Amino acid sequence: MNTKINSLFLVGMITTSILATQFTFAAGEEGTIEANRLANRKEYKDMKRSMHNIQLDKERIVNYKAELKADRKADKVIETHTNKKELRKAKADLRRDKKYLRIDERDLAADQWTAIAVQRHEKKAVTKQLRHAKCQLKKDLRKGNASAFKKDAATVQALYDKREVEKQQTVALKEDVYDFFALLDQEIEEVV
Numbered sequence: 001m002n003t004k005i006n007s008l009f010l011v012g013m014i015t016t017s018i019l020a021t022q023f024t025f026a027a028g029e030e031g032t033i034e035a036n037r038l039a040n041r042k043e044y045k046d047m048k049r050s051m052h053n054i055q056l057d058k059e060r061i062v063n064y065k066a067e068l069k070a071d072r073k074a075d076k077v078i079e080t081h082t083n084k085k086e087l088r089k090a091k092a093d094l095r096r097d098k099k100y101l102r103i104d105e106r107d108l109a110a111d112q113w114t115a116i117a118v119q120r121h122e123k124k125a126v127t128k129q130l131r132h133a134k135c136q137l138k139k140d141l142r143k144g145n146a147s148a149f150k151k152d153a154a155t156v157q158a159l160y161d162k163r164e165v166e167k168q169q170t171v172a173l174k175e176d177v178y179d180f181f182a183l184l185d186q187e188i189e190e191v192v
Contacts, residue, residue: 043108047184050101051191057094064090098192105188112177119173123166130159 068083133156140149 043104043111047101047104047108047188050097050104051188053097054094054101054191057090057097060090061087061094101188101192105184108184109181112180116170116173116177119166119170123163123170126159126163126166130156130163133159 064083064087068080068087071079071083133152137149137152137156140152
């Protein structure tokens with residue numbers, strides 16, 4: 001009897017996981033985080049795997065609790081003992097998967113903040129180039145060199161434009177990260 005329940009449980013889990021993955025891929029191009037960004041990032045894939053494992057662990061716990069209750073009512077000592085062991089293992093797996101999820105989230109956040117720091121560094125590099133170009137422009141003005149002055153004035157203007165683009169990219173990257181983690185937190189809350 002117990003082997004029939006276990007095999008039915010296993011078939012149900014496999015069917016559920018297949019359907020869940022099909023719906024996840026079919027769900028969408030628009031509304032999911034995967035379609036928007038970080039779909040190929042290792043940490044994000046690990047997070048999705050951990051979230052899926054958490055769902056499976058929760059289902060296992062519910063099923064083992066039901067089996068344990070049924071075995072206790074039927075006074076099946078050996079099956080009750082086995083179900084207790086499996087229940088403890090499922091709970092340990094749940095704790096492990098939740099820890100992995102937190103670690104992957106921290107790694108992903110660290111990667112995002114590193115990308116923002118790199119963008120900020122690029123903006124500082126452009127500002128440094130602009131400062132040197134302004135000095136060169138002032139030298140050309142003092143010397144009265146008109147052709148070099150025009151050339152350096154164009155360089156200064158191009159660097160001003162580049163600095164503004166870098167500023168806008170930094171702001172956009174920060175906003176994107178904040179939006180992404182807000183969506184990610186919602187997705188994690190649904191699972192955990």
